[in-house]
Amino acid sequence: MIDQRRRRMLDEMGLTVWRSRGQADPTTDAARPATSAGDWAGLVASIEACQRCPLHATRQRAVPGVGDQAARLMIIGEAPGAEEDRRGEPFVGRAGQLLDAMLAAIGLDRHQDVFITNVIKSRPPENRDPTADEIAACRPWLDAQLALIQPSVILTVGKVAAQSLTGSRQPMGKLRDQWHRLGETDIPLRATYHPAYLLRRPDAKARAWDDLVTVRRALRELPA
Ligand code: URA
Numbered sequence: 001m002i003d004q005r006r007r008r009m010l011d012e013m014g015l016t017v018w019r020s021r022g023q024a025d026p027t028t029d030a031a032r033p034a035t036s037a038g039d040w041a042g043l044v045a046s047i048e049a050c051q052r053c054p055l056h057a058t059r060q061r062a063v064p065g066v067g068d069q070a071a072r073l074m075i076i077g078e079a080p081g082a083e084e085d086r087r088g089e090p091f092v093g094r095a096g097q098l099l100d101a102m103l104a105a106i107g108l109d110r111h112q113d114v115f116i117t118n119v120i121k122s123r124p125p126e127n128r129d130p131t132a133d134e135i136a137a138c139r140p141w142l143d144a145q146l147a148l149i150q151p152s153v154i155l156t157v158g159k160v161a162a163q164s165l166t167g168s169r170q171p172m173g174k175l176r177d178q179w180h181r182l183g184e185t186d187i188p189l190r191a192t193y194h195p196a197y198l199l200r201r202p203d204a205k206a207r208a209w210d211d212l213v214t215v216r217r218a219l220r221e222l223p224a
Helices: 002-012 037-049 082-087 094-105 132-149 159-166 195-200 202-221
Strands: 073-077 114-118 153-157 188-192
Touching: 037 132, 073 132, 073 159, 094 195, 094 202, 114 132, 153 159, 153 202, 159 188, 188 202, 195 202
Parallel strands: 073 114, 073 153, 153 188
Antiparallel strands: none
């Protein structure tokens, strides 16, 4: 019944994924990995010990993510900055404070209602954009987090996360204001501006607000 409601909602969002018979649906199949505290602790330890790309040599701390491991909303940014690298937690600098305020405006708290992470878990030196190789090397960790959390909705913040998770090269202005889905799954994905961009361009805040309201509505309407 819940599956039918979910399918109907996804249809309305234009996100139905058609599969051939027998093909697995990673978002609804019982064959998904069981979630346990052990799985999670092991995953975090693996991320913290990861040496899959050269960034492990320059990072102070890996930044796996923060929040509810059963969150219905997963927020995915680009990469840890200097403050995140020092504290081991994503979005704790000025941009993070704005993200927290944006979440609070739709009634969500970073520790209880969402899981926040980045496409890469180690800081690129000088805050440069992550390279395609770094993103690819880190992707198994994000995929493992997605498999354990099984979010109902994903919100990407910023161009790097949006492009890397939709596979599109379109600019942010084109990527937002429409539903995407994550890869071959039917997990709805919405793209919005990075809070660091909003700090520089407050005129874009109204559009970011529209994005958040759309995400909040989807969370309400999609069955848990
Ligand atoms: N910007 C990001 O994309 N992620 C962080 O964790 C901090 C700043």
